[in-house]
Amino acid sequence: MLCVDAAHAQLSGQIGLAGDYVYRGVSLNDDRPAVTAAVNYDGAAGWYLGAQIGETRLFGERHAEPLWVAAAGYAHALTSRLSWEVGATYSNFTGFTFWNYAEMFVGLSAERWSLRLYRAPNYFGRHRRSTYLEFNGSRPLDERWRLLAHLGVQQAEFTRGGDRDRTFDASLGLGAKFGRVDVQLLWVAVNRANYAYPSTAPDERRRWVLSAVYAF
Amino acid sequence: MKRALARLVALLALACTGMAAADETHVAADVSREILVMLRLPPPHYRSGANYGGAYVDAAGGAARRRIADGLARAQGLSVLSGWPMPAIGVDCYVLRVPAGADLDEVARRVARDSRVEWAQPVHRFRALAAVVAATAPSAQTSLYALQPSARLWRLDDLHKVSTGRGVRVAVIDSGVDAAHPDLAGRIELERNFVDARSDVAEAHGTAVAGIIGARADRGMGVVGIAPQARLLALRACWEESATLTLCSSFTLAQALQAAIAADAEVINLSLSGPDDRLLARLIDAAIERGAIVVGAVDARAPGGGFPASHAGVLAVSDRLGAGAAVLSAPGDDVPAPAPGARWNFVSGSSFAAAQVAGMLALAREVTPRPAMRQSSAWVRFPADSPDGAAGYVDACATLRHSVPTLSCLPPGEGTARVPR
Numbered sequence: 001m002l003c004v005d006a007a008h009a010q011l012s013g014q015i016g017l018a019g020d021y022v023y024r025g026v027s028l029n030d031d032r033p034a035v036t037a038a039v040n041y042d043g044a045a046g047w048y049l050g051a052q053i054g055e056t057r058l059f060g061e062r063h064a065e066p067l068w069v070a071a072a073g074y075a076h077a078l079t080s081r082l083s084w085e086v087g088a089t090y091s092n093f094t095g096f097t098f099w100n101y102a103e104m105f106v107g108l109s110a111e112r113w114s115l116r117l118y119r120a121p122n123y124f125g126r127h128r129r130s131t132y133l134e135f136n137g138s139r140p141l142d143e144r145w146r147l148l149a150h151l152g153v154q155q156a157e158f159t160r161g162g163d164r165d166r167t168f169d170a171s172l173g174l175g176a177k178f179g180r181v182d183v184q185l186l187w188v189a190v191n192r193a194n195y196a197y198p199s200t201a202p203d204e205r206r207r208w209v210l211s212a213v214y215a216f
Numbered sequence: 217m218k219r220a221l222a223r224l225v226a227l228l229a230l231a232c233t234g235m236a237a238a239d240e241t242h243v244a245a246d247v248s249r250e251i252l253v254m255l256r257l258p259p260p261h262y263r264s265g266a267n268y269g270g271a272y273v274d275a276a277g278g279a280a281r282r283r284i285a286d287g288l289a290r291a292q293g294l295s296v297l298s299g300w301p302m303p304a305i306g307v308d309c310y311v312l313r314v315p316a317g318a319d320l321d322e323v324a325r326r327v328a329r330d331s332r333v334e335w336a337q338p339v340h341r342f343r344a345l346a347a348v349v350a351a352t353a354p355s356a357q358t359s360l361y362a363l364q365p366s367a368r369l370w371r372l373d374d375l376h377k378v379s380t381g382r383g384v385r386v387a388v389i390d391s392g393v394d395a396a397h398p399d400l401a402g403r404i405e406l407e408r409n410f411v412d413a414r415s416d417v418a419e420a421h422g423t424a425v426a427g428i429i430g431a432r433a434d435r436g437m438g439v440v441g442i443a444p445q446a447r448l449l450a451l452r453a454c455w456e457e458s459a460t461l462t463l464c465s466s467f468t469l470a471q472a473l474q475a476a477i478a479a480d481a482e483v484i485n486l487s488l489s490g491p492d493d494r495l496l497a498r499l500i501d502a503a504i505e506r507g508a509i510v511v512g513a514v515d516a517r518a519p520g521g522g523f524p525a526s527h528a529g530v531l532a533v534s535d536r537l538g539a540g541a542a543v544l545s546a547p548g549d550d551v552p553a554p555a556p557g558a559r560w561n562f563v564s565g566s567s568f569a570a571a572q573v574a575g576m577l578a579l580a581r582e583v584t585p586r587p588a589m590r591q592s593s594a595w596v597r598f599p600a601d602s603p604d605g606a607a608g609y610v611d612a613c614a615t616l617r618h619s620v621p622t623l624s625c626l627p628p629g630e631g632t633a634r635v636p637r
Binding site for chain 2: 010011012013014038039040042044046048050051052069070071073075076077079080081083085087105107109110111114116140180213215216
């Protein structure tokens with residue numbers, strides 16, 4: 001189907017650098033700056049594909065290893081203001097591949113906010129089911145600057161029953177557009193140490209993250 | 217670590233150097249050789265992105281569409297002048313320059329055949345509907361309130377005891393507004409210029425329209441706005457071509473409409489007229505769908521009153537009586553209004569009749585969130601036997617009474633209306 005509407009397709013890319021690779025409030029790069037890149041493909045009928053690569057330094061690894069995340073989904077406009085979507089991602093760790101996992105999501109998106117529910121049957125390959133609900137919002141302050149906010153809540157439980165935990169993460173900050181460069185400064189927080197991730201810094205709960213992305 | 221930090225610094229430096237080339241400003245002075253090309257904006261969705269929490273803005277998608285626009289232009293021997301996202305209707309809009317001698321409609325049709333293009337159209341010109349912007353009012357230091365048609369016909373001071381339009385966002389899509397004028401000082405909440413890169417452009421038509429809608433009421437001099445506590449959004453989409461001619465283009469008007477929608481404008485005033493325009497029609501529909509009331513001035517010389525007054529859902533307003541059942545009539549002759557440079561003028565034309573109705577809508581919006589007044593049939597007209605030349609014009613008091621049933625109205629010239637305290 002993607003090939004059918006290839007004539008309508010929009011292919012875009014971005015490359016950037018962030019003060020850290022932070023994922024759902026947790027550092028995946030040992031509090032170090034990380035290079036990231038992404039491509040996105042939009043078909044005319046609403047299908048989309050995406051892939052991103054990020055530099056990670058995870059528990060037990062001696063070197064930085066790239067993390068690939070592939071995404072595919074379908075989005076459809078409900079009204080001129082609101083669209084729904086369904087999709088899936090697959091995270092591929094090139095170091096320890098047993099952390100690889102798939103996650104599905106459904107969501108509602110508008111110009112200034114999005115709400116998504118993610119479900120992963122084997123989150124980070126650790127035999128834990130994860131349900132994650134996130135809200136992302138932005139509010140323009142002027143043509144260049146905007147306020148950014150993110151709130152996420154994750155419930156995880158072992159697939160064989162037993163332990164269940166709930167983690168909240170949030171971010172608040174400023175974004176600015178300078179032509180094709182988008183700069184963000186975010187204060188990111190998570191409410192508790194989360195050992196579900198192979199992070200080398202699971203206890204660090206608050207951090208500032210500065211990132212800059214060039215779109216092409 | 218040091219290398220990574222150095223890369224971060226370099227990227228930020230790149231961001232800063234990108235500033236100069238960042239914002240494309242399109243000077244809309246010559247629109248006669250331009251077409252608009254609309255490229256589809258995908259619905260917002262999850263994006264693989266380099267930023268935390270996913271991409272909040274689709275800057276990369278914009279770059280992809282710009283590449284498509286550049287490619288289309290090259291293939292047709294055109295050049296891209298500017299571009300602007302119109303998320304309210306799901307397109308990015310690009311302005312392409314057409315070489316001299318080529319037929320604009322034919323070029324637009326040819327470009328529209330490309331499957332990546334939603335549609336293409338020539339850039340149209342629009343004209344502000346001011347027949348006369350007349351001699352300076354006799355005294356700027358005294359109150360001109362008694363000379364306002366709204367004072368005589370609608371007893372504005374009594375209406376203000378019920379509503380002043382407090383907090384209602386009114387978009388004035390027009391030429392530049394003199395925000396420093398004593399009648400308008402502190403009254404402009406948002407100023408944007410879609411015509412050129414200048415700031416604080418003060419022009420006669422926009423200043424008059426903004427003043428009629430929302431001039432201050434607490435000065436004891438100058439004019440009193442119909443809705444003196446409305447929040448005015450001064451969106452410059454028109455420019456003074458000469459002392460008597462104010463022009464606008466499809467592109468600048470579209471940018472202003474998109475800005476009005478993004479700012480959640482509740483009333484949008486368009487004191488201008490021109491040919492049917494698909495882009496503007498789509499934006500007006502989007503604004504109406506989101507709850508805004510769009511007011512359009514009627515051009516008596518154009519078939520059907522001209523666009524946008526003729527567009528479905530737009531409240532059409534004329535300064536003439538008997539313009540049709542679907543058209544509201546409001547006084548539009550010799551209306552005192554602020555002018556650039558702390559001056560005042562008497563102005564005439566449908567432009568200013570529309571401005572008064574837009575102000576009225578702000579009054580209604582304050583007292584009832586969803587006024588039924590988007591339909592002309594909901595407006596009350598003065599009966600044929602009304603004194604003082606009021607017959608046929610909209611009766612603001614009687615119309616507002618739909619929302620404030622305790623409001624009593626007397627015919628013009630019979631004392632003051634009784635209003636609830």
